[in-house]
Amino acid sequence: MPPITIAFVDKGKTELSDRKVFEGFVNQNIDSGYILDGLQRLNTLLSASEMEGFDKKRPLHLNVIVSPSQDKLLYRMITLNNGQKPMTPRHQVEILTQEMFDFTDLNNISVQTEKERSEKITRGAFNLSDISNAYLAFLTNNVNNENNKIVNEKMDEILVGRVLDTDIADGSVQFEDVLKLLDKLCxxxxxxxxxxxxNNLIGFCVAIKKVYEEVSEVEPDRFEEVIAVFEEGFDAINASKVNLGKYRRQLSKEFFENFVEFSEYDAEELTEYFAESTS
Incomplete structure (x- = not known):
């Protein structure tokens, strides 16, 4: 049986070059590991283990990946599965968003899946799918990851390419940091x-890598004032001439990429900028 690949997130960056330390780390954290490749094999193995005559002493070969962050682990997962088509990159992001981020640590944000929402709606909760789309935008550095004019398989290839082109390894801002900042502002x-x-969330999550420190220093009430000016400028756009959803994503991205400058603009100045951007 080909090796099963399991992965761990080790934010403490444990020194694992020593074999015994590595073995201890895996055994200690096995309950928090993720199966990146081989879930079907593992289920088959579980069924086989319940059969009479099963030899539990036979060795099971594993590939083990230890990553310092969720973002880098997702990058590894997509590169591992690229070309095998076990699931789409979008589905991979959705699964890891739900499994890897502890939303219960957030004070002002709650997140619900579609299934949870169908059973009981939590007032004010974010949809998991919206958080997942924002995470995908963050990973790809692109606000336009939906395109009905491109067939699904081709779009999947484009998304994989965008993720692989993003230099996640050098990223100082992780999506976990973004969630904490959102929680503070909310x-x-x-x-x-x-x-x-x-669309606002997507634009913000793409831009925030460039201005994380600056936005982190802004108090929530001041942030409300800033986005109120953004809305005044955006409302002046002629809705009959443009795709408002597309431009909301794009302009919120541009707005926050230039946050230090644009946060000092008044509504008239921002309206003029938006008019030029959408003409």
Missing amino acids: VNSEVKKWFKVN
Whole structure:
């Protein structure tokens, strides 16, 4: 049987070059490991283990990956599965978003899956699919990961290419940091309402890598004032001439990429900039 690949996130960056330390790390953290490749094999093995005559002493070969962050682990997962087509990159991101981020640690944000929402709606909760789309945008550095004009298989190839082209290894800002920043800002109900518009969230998550330190210093009430000016400028766009969803993603990205400058603009200045951008 080909080796099963399991992975761990080790934020403490344990020195694992010593074999015994490595073995101890795996055994100690096995309950928090992720199966990157071989889930079907593992289920088959479980069924076989319940049969009479099963030899539990036979060795099981494993590939073990230890990553310092969720983002780098997802990058490895996509490169591992690229070309095998076990699941789409979008599906991989959705699964890892749910499994790898502990939303219970957040104070002002709650997240629900479609299944949870169908059973009982938590008022003000974000959709997991929206968080997942924002994460995909963060990973690809691109706000346009949806395109109905491109067939699914081709779009999957494009998404894999975008992820592989992104230098995740050198990224100082992780998506976990972005979630904590969002949680801080969402103590303000108007800010939270603004981020619940998925196109706003996507644009913000792509841009935040460049201005994380600057935005982190902004108080939630001041952030509300800034996005209120953004909305005034955006509302002046002629909706009959442009795709508003597309431009909301793009302009929110541009706005936050230039946050230090644009946060000082008044509504008239921002309206003029948006008009030029959409003409």
